[in-house]
Amino acid sequence: HLFDLCLLTCFLLDGTFKQRYLVADKHWQQPGGPILLYVGNEGDITWFCNNTGFMWEIAEELGAMLVFAEHRYYGESLPFGQDSYSDSKHLNYLTSEQALADFAVLIQNLKNTQPGAQHSPVIAIGGSYGGMLSAWFRMKYPNVVVGALAASAPIWQFPGMVPCGDFYKIVTQDFARSGYNCDTNIRKSWKAINNVSSTASGLQWLSEQFSLCTPLKTKNGIISFKGWLQETWVNLAMVDYPYEANFLQPLPRWPVQVVCKYLGFNSTVSDYQLLHGVSQAAKVYYNYTGSSSCLNMSESATSSLGWLGWTYQACTEMVMPMCTNGVQDMFEPEEWNFQVFSDECSAMFGVRPRADWAGTVYGGKDISSHSNIIFSNGGLDPWLAGGVTYNITDSLISIMIPEGAHHLDLRYSNDHDPPSVRAARALEVKYFQQWIRQATKTPQTSKT
Amino acid sequence: HLFDLCLLTCFLLDGTFKQRYLVADKHWQQPGGPILLYVGNEGDITWFCNNTGFMWEIAEELGAMLVFAEHRYYGESLPFGQDSYSDSKHLNYLTSEQALADFAVLIQNLKNTQPGAQHSPVIAIGGSYGGMLSAWFRMKYPNVVVGALAASAPIWQFPGMVPCGDFYKIVTQDFARSGYNCDTNIRKSWKAINNVSSTASGLQWLSEQFSLCTPLKTKNGIISFKGWLQETWVNLAMVDYPYEANFLQPLPRWPVQVVCKYLGFNSTVSDYQLLHGVSQAAKVYYNYTGSSSCLNMSESATSSLGWLGWTYQACTEMVMPMCTNGVQDMFEPEEWNFQVFSDECSAMFGVRPRADWAGTVYGGKDISSHSNIIFSNGGLDPWLAGGVTYNITDSLISIMIPEGAHHLDLRYSNDHDPPSVRAARALEVKYFQQWIRQATKTPQTSKT
Numbered sequence: 076h077l078f079d080l081c082l083l084t085c086f087l088l089d090g091t092f093k094q095r096y097l098v099a100d101k102h103w104q105q106p107g108g109p110i111l112l113y114v115g116n117e118g119d120i121t122w123f124c125n126n127t128g129f130m131w132e133i134a135e136e137l138g139a140m141l142v143f144a145e146h147r148y149y150g151e152s153l154p155f156g157q158d159s160y161s162d163s164k165h166l167n168y169l170t171s172e173q174a175l176a177d178f179a180v181l182i183q184n185l186k187n188t189q190p191g192a193q194h195s196p197v198i199a200i201g202g203s204y205g206g207m208l209s210a211w212f213r214m215k216y217p218n219v220v221v222g223a224l225a226a227s228a229p230i231w232q233f234p235g236m237v238p239c240g241d242f243y244k245i246v247t248q249d250f251a252r253s254g255y256n257c258d259t260n261i262r263k264s265w266k267a268i269n270n271v272s273s274t275a276s277g278l279q280w281l282s283e284q285f286s287l288c289t290p291l292k293t294k295n296g297i298i299s300f301k302g303w304l305q306e307t308w309v310n311l312a313m314v315d316y317p318y319e320a321n322f323l324q325p326l327p328r329w330p331v332q333v334v335c336k337y338l339g340f341n342s343t344v345s346d347y348q349l350l351h352g353v354s355q356a357a358k359v360y361y362n363y364t365g366s367s368s369c370l371n372m373s374e375s376a377t378s379s380l381g382w383l384g385w386t387y388q389a390c391t392e393m394v395m396p397m398c399t400n401g402v403q404d405m406f407e408p409e410e411w412n413f414q415v416f417s418d419e420c421s422a423m424f425g426v427r428p429r430a431d432w433a434g435t436v437y438g439g440k441d442i443s444s445h446s447n448i449i450f451s452n453g454g455l456d457p458w459l460a461g462g463v464t465y466n467i468t469d470s471l472i473s474i475m476i477p478e479g480a481h482h483l484d485l486r487y488s489n490d491h492d493p494p495s496v497r498a499a500r501a502l503e504v505k506y507f508q509q510w511i512r513q514a515t516k517t518p519q520t521s522k523t
Numbered sequence: 524h525l526f527d528l529c530l531l532t533c534f535l536l537d538g539t540f541k542q543r544y545l546v547a548d549k550h551w552q553q554p555g556g557p558i559l560l561y562v563g564n565e566g567d568i569t570w571f572c573n574n575t576g577f578m579w580e581i582a583e584e585l586g587a588m589l590v591f592a593e594h595r596y597y598g599e600s601l602p603f604g605q606d607s608y609s610d611s612k613h614l615n616y617l618t619s620e621q622a623l624a625d626f627a628v629l630i631q632n633l634k635n636t637q638p639g640a641q642h643s644p645v646i647a648i649g650g651s652y653g654g655m656l657s658a659w660f661r662m663k664y665p666n667v668v669v670g671a672l673a674a675s676a677p678i679w680q681f682p683g684m685v686p687c688g689d690f691y692k693i694v695t696q697d698f699a700r701s702g703y704n705c706d707t708n709i710r711k712s713w714k715a716i717n718n719v720s721s722t723a724s725g726l727q728w729l730s731e732q733f734s735l736c737t738p739l740k741t742k743n744g745i746i747s748f749k750g751w752l753q754e755t756w757v758n759l760a761m762v763d764y765p766y767e768a769n770f771l772q773p774l775p776r777w778p779v780q781v782v783c784k785y786l787g788f789n790s791t792v793s794d795y796q797l798l799h800g801v802s803q804a805a806k807v808y809y810n811y812t813g814s815s816s817c818l819n820m821s822e823s824a825t826s827s828l829g830w831l832g833w834t835y836q837a838c839t840e841m842v843m844p845m846c847t848n849g850v851q852d853m854f855e856p857e858e859w860n861f862q863v864f865s866d867e868c869s870a871m872f873g874v875r876p877r878a879d880w881a882g883t884v885y886g887g888k889d890i891s892s893h894s895n896i897i898f899s900n901g902g903l904d905p906w907l908a909g910g911v912t913y914n915i916t917d918s919l920i921s922i923m924i925p926e927g928a929h930h931l932d933l934r935y936s937n938d939h940d941p942p943s944v945r946a947a948r949a950l951e952v953k954y955f956q957q958w959i960r961q962a963t964k965t966p967q968t969s970k971t
Contacts, residue, residue, distance in 0.1 A: 172620075176884065183883050215663060217893070218886035435631045436624070438666035444894055445665070 092154035094177055097124055097143040099131075104138030105191030109511050111198050112220065113143040114178060114212055116205030117388070120145035120152075122379035123205065126322060128487025130200060133504055137511070140195070144181055146174050146208075149381040163425045166387050172215075172436065174208060179216045196514035198507055199223040202482030203458065204385070204393075206450075211437050214445045222447035222510035224503055225463075226482035230450075232395040232461025233433045236440060239398035239411040241460035247404040249312040249455050254335025261308060261338060262405035264353050265301060267346035272297045280347070284354040286362075288369035303372045304353070305406055307360050310376055313481040315455050318491040322481075323376040325363050328491060334359050390420030394428045395461070446470040447510055451499055453479030472506075474499045540602035542625055545572055545591040547579075552586030553639030557959050559646050560668065561591040562626060562660055564653030565836070568593035568600075570827035571653065574770060576935025578648060581952055585959070588643070592629055594622050594656075597829045611873045614835050620884065622656060627664045644962035646955055647671040650930030651906065652833070652841075654898075659885050662893045670895035670958035672951055673911075674930035678898075680843045680909025681881045684888060687846035687859040689908035695852040697760040697903050702783025709756060709786060710853040712801050713749060715794035720745045728795070732802040734810075736817035751820045752801070753854055755808050758824055761929040763903050766939040770929075771824040773811050776939060782807045838868030842876045843909070894918040895958050899947055901927030920954075922947045 124143040145152040148169040153159040186192050199220045201209035206228030213223035231237050251258040271277040282290035314322045315331045327333050337355040361370045399406040417427045447470050450463035454477035466472045478493035572591040593600040596617040601607040634640050647668045649657035654676030661671035679685050699706040719725035730738035758771050766776045775781050785803040809818045847854040865875045895918050898911035902925035914920045926941035
């Protein structure tokens with residue numbers, strides 16, 4: 076028999092490391108008041124703390140302590156300090172299972188050391204990868220958390236669970252509904268880039284139009300340029316919020332509509348006209364504040380996100396197939412090729428991804444035996460493609476926010492919030508209160 | 524037995540190791556017939572295979588495939604071959620979580636590669652530590668196994684969960700009920716040993732009485748001698764089966780009764796008479812077959828058990844507090860001292876135990892949110908002390924076998940079986956059939 080891979084989970088040998096977490100107990104009603112735990116994802120925890128206003132707004136009503144826990148290998152929680160990313164041996168302890176174990180130990184430690192916290196019911200909250208972790212945390216540690224809110228958590232964006240093309244389909248739909256011909260012209264732009272960039276003068280023109288800090292010179296440069304633009308459209312769809320906000324970048328309200336204002340050409344437009352519009356559109360994302368003297372293709376989102384760490388996780392456990400066909404989406408056709416991906420991972424980190432492991436360890440679509448998890452999804456969010464969009468049981472429930480982008484429900488409330496997100500937050504709080512009541516009726520046994 | 528010997532290649536860091544497992548599909552009704560998985564514990568899987576007749580006897584009735592999976596670091600499943608135990612760096616991948624991950628990957632791969640197995644419901648079965656693993660396997664991988672039988676599984680024998688003295692209390696009760704003054708005379712024997720061993724001639728007499736391969740010479744020798752005897756009484760209680768059997772050692776039926784025949788003295792007995800009786804009793808355990816020319820204090824049980832590996836696991840995750848007081852038990856008083864234990868572990872392996880981790884990762888007494896686990900316990904089994912002895916929910920149920928020793932229910936049926944174990948096995952099969960029906964009604968989603 077030749078078989079697939081086994082996961083290796085290790086503790087940090089004999090070493091220890093400092094994990095950062097933030098606590099706010101202003102409204103905590105001790106003893107026994109609930110603890111809302113933000114399950115940190117791939118970035119600096121202070122950034123998530125500042126972008127999860129929902130928790131701050133419900134703390135008083137629930138009499139809850141807020142805890143924001145940083146994920147190992149991100150922010151300041153670096154197990155080996157500056158060496159943490161030096162090679163695959165040091166990176167070997169960066170796994171989602173290890174992160175969950177850290178969170179579990181943190182909570183047990185809080186309960187054993189914080190006066191009045193011993194019987195506090197804990198609710199896990201997270202968005203995106205943090206939402207996946209919060210759902211998995213409830214699945215794997217139901218003794219530690221009484222329930223979980225998994226906001227925009229694509230727990231099914233793994234091999235064999237959802238079609239690899241859905242993600243970019245949703246991006247495309249956002250642009251299609253945000254302005255006349257908007258998706259059509261982006262679909263055209265790739266060929267226009269190929270045409271214009273075929274000459275040296277064209278390359279120079281492109282570089283100037285997009286005010287690139289580093290002018291385009293090579294064919295590979297054009298490939299990364301197109302990849303950078305594709306990532307730009309994806310990010311815009313993710314943060315298509317109904318009000319001015321600064322999540323990945325400072326942006327106006329409904330940024331995709333603003334972008335599409337520059338992309339409303341009819342079919343007679345020339346390549347140069349079209350790409351001029353595209354450059355204007357891109358600058359909405361990269362220079363809304365007008366403070367950028369040039370656009371840096373290596374910066375597509377906030378530096379608070381740990382790009383390298385997430386790339387390593389994608390190269391080990393978090394294998395998320397994506398593909399485009401240029402028909403149902405507005406991008407150049409590209410199939411999902413696991414072997415190519417695996418070879419890139421091997422070249423970058425000396426590791427190869429475990430395509431099936433996430434499904435094995437976290438259950439894939441076979442999660443009906445678990446309980447007390449809310450999966451909230453935004454209709455504008457590309458990550459909806461891998462999300463749980465229907466009720467699995469009466470305690471594994473799905474909440475849809477049609478006008479919502481990436482975990483809009485976790486953000487501070489805003490006058491421009493659509494009714495759907497207000498209703499979602501209200502329902503989420505109702506479930507929190509129900510879980511807290513259940514837990515208080517049957518207090519957990521102390522393990523001290 | 525008719526089984527295929529198979530090897531699973533697992534990745535370990537950048538290397539691989541072969542995990543051994545045994546398959547018997549003679550009675551398997553494919554497609555979709557159930558798989559009974561024996562979750563291997565700390566020893567050679569063929570030994571557990573031969574001592575789990577229950578599975579062989581129910582295979583035909585259930586149309587089940589039998590799989591016996593070996594636990595990493597035991598038997599022939601040595602990740603680093605002969606170096607696997609060389610130091611803590613090599614031992615670092617010996618954890619129960621890793622073992623569960625191996626089993627999960629094994630099952631997923633069987634389902635993906637064995638024609639007709641893709642939708643086969645899998646039931647985990649195990650005894651002792653293997654029973655703990657089977658319960659934990661259902662808790663952590665409900666997507667992989669539809670239910671679990673945890674036979675004589677002390678999942679609560681961890682710090683803060685049960686009194687540390689209960690284990691030896693049960694050992695003592697077994698001897699108390701198996702013969703006149705039996706526990707009383709064993710309780711007396713420790714002082715008698717101290718008295719007799721205080722002289723050189725007494726030491727020599729002791730060594731001769733017990734036919735020790737290596738004569739006693741030092742004070743430390745006496746301490747290990749008493750420890751060896753204590754372990755002997757514990758093992759006898761564990762294997763106090765109602766028929767002649769060979770589990771830890773070849774023994775007559777109801778061995779504790781046979782042993783107690785030599786320990787029925789009244790209060791007037793002399794130290795030498797008493798210890799002569801003790802030596803006769805010990806020889807029931809060590810020389811029932813009469814084949815041993817001398818007793819080797821370093822051999823107290825079958826070599827099929829991985830003593831060193833289990834000691835390492837006890838020194839890391841599997842911290843099981845034990846204590847005696849000489850009043851409710853028949854042993855010399857000894858408190859549970861974590862620090863002393865931790866120092867011994869540090870000296871032996873260079874590691875220190877994590878006292879609270881098992882409770883955090885496996886839930887301790889807070890397991891009510893899980894389902895489909897049978898905890899069976901024997902009334903004569905010392906490990907009953909750490910077992911689940913009451914129904915937690917209507918699908919986390921406890922089965923008591925008053926006349927049973929250590930996982931008697933997993934053994935081949937025997938004419939001398941008490942009605943309680945026959946009833947237990949019948950009830951276990953009824954639950955298996957119920958879990959299989961449930962699973963067949965709602966087939967698991969294929970993840971291939």
